[in-house]
Amino acid sequence: VQLQASGGGLVQAGGSLRLSCVVSGGTFSRYAVAWYRQAPGKEREIVAAIRRAGGTFYTDSMKGRLTISRDNAKKTVYLQMNSLNPEDTAVYYCAAKSTILTDTSLPSESDYWGQGTLVTVSS
Secondary structure, rough: EEEEOOOOEEEEEEEEEEEEEEOOOOOHHHHEEEEEEEOOOOOOOOEEEEEEEEEOOOOOOOOOEEEEEEOOOOOEEEEEEEEHHHOOOEEEEEEEEEEEOOOOOOOOOOEEEEOEEEEEOOO
């Protein structure tokens, strides 16, 4: 299973970005997919996730500014980020975990990971 994250870049404060995570290998519709981020000098943290049936999770610090969605036909998960601020500067990673319908757990360090995409928000 391989994950390819893209869509990062430099944006001014208040701007928006849409990240994409393409998952190849396995059965995409079975995957829960999460976005994590790691800022310089900080631990990696989860920001959003979408389960195989479409249920979503958002971290409190970014709730209201994020929308996560999935397109099973394109094997892609999107993360729309709005009202970005310099504190959102980080490398954003996507992670995937194959789940059964009743499993609500989210991808973690032991699951499949992409290479990350850098988001830089200037003030």
